Amino acid sequence: MPYSNNLFYRIYDEGDQLKNARPLILLHGSGGSHMAWPVDIRRSLKRQIIALDLPGHGKSAGTACQHLPALVQSLRLFLDSLHIYQADLAGHSLGALLALNFAQAFPKRVNRLFLVSCGSNFKVPEELFDSLLCPNRKGQFIEDFGQIAFNRDFPQSQRRKLLEPLNQVRTSTLLADLSICAEYHLRGDFGKIACPAQLVNGTNDPITTPVSARELAHNLPQAALDLMSKCGHMLLYEKTALISKMMRGFFNEE
Template identity: 25%
Template sequence: MKLLIDGHEAYVYTGGKAFDPALPCVVFIHGALNDHSVWTLLARWCAHHGYGVLAVDLPGHGRSAGAPLTRVEDIAAWLHRLLDAVGVEKAALVGHSMGSLIALEAASRASTLVMVGTAYPMKVSDALLSTARDRPEAAMAMVTAFSHSLASAKPGYPGPGAWLRGSSLALMRRLQSRQTAVNLFENDFQVCDRYTGGEAAAARMSCPVHFILGALDQMTSPKQNAVLGALLKPQVHTVPAGHALMAEVPDAVLAALRAALQPSS
């Protein structure tokens, strides 16, 4: 589905079903140098089980036009305008990594907040920031290695013919090459690194909060969640995966998401 937000075309994947604003809405927000496609399996399940689905491509990512935004606060405000455009007041906000910070900042419009592969502060090492700036291809290889646990490689991963690390790297390369005016990888890492509004956003929280964390995550370690954990008091779901947990253990992440969306079921 294509929308017009701030004069630019914004693409939203609706899970294979026409979006119906009358249904309970789930918004999926991707992380750094990713797009809506990382949510395909979860988005399709939700769309075929009674939810209206909006898996967004953030500005300058995937099929969405416009310059990539540089602050979590600005992206959260953009997300609010997207919800206005489709006639949705409240939605379950589900964000991965950088997307989890955006969901947190945008949570005044959340019926439920689900932070996947999250950490706060989400500081990025100086070495990785400089590599993303000067040698983005090398930085992509580093992030791919750190984002995937051994569970994603043979013989641990059960999907025959699937190369999770290769497909993740290919997605990052494609998104980086399409954005010729800006180093998208560096931009997104800076968005994560600079965000300091987590405490204030947590103080405004008025909805249920869930964390879905990878026990083997080397990018956003579960140990980095002490600050938000104390403030938000979330229900924590831990799955046996790394940072790319939606790809590595989709069934386990779906089970956790269902528990967040359907707490009484």
């Protein structure tokens, strides 16, 4: 199994079609792994895609990063170890936050940004922390998260299926991920991120609200924002086919 800088990753390669193109790095959200990206996205873009497990997630070694700068440095070392100087980045939620701040720290190393459910801040409900801090209440956490993160019309059975892998995630990992998001507030100079950036958010997302999405877009020189009606924080699953189509257009456009 492929590891680099102690991080597990999978390569989805379209062979010689775009042999010399920059790779697209997929960065998953809180408690996730490379498998959190729908297969329609992992395998549908005509280019090399690298989907990794962040530290302490999935098959990656170690423990989850406690702070965003450590996560950014972990991604830098991962790319260095694979001799990748410049890449396209796509992230969902925590992964989008990582992509955004990597681009801020190393603007010359990012060619394009695709950010799903990201904003200038994350409003993580206290009840999620309360559930995780109580012994034997991870099931309650998953139930609460499912009710908060999806749009109310999204089927309950599908929510449970999508969130079932969280049962195998360490509580400490979930706490670390949620804490990074909850503590984040847009700060610093994002004007130096000169690459094109596509933001996709749900109008009914209580975690990265439309207001926070607009504020983030306002601070990125080449950002476009699409607000999807009747979608929540997990619109990556609520609108998989549409987001896959948007990513194909965005990343294959030169």
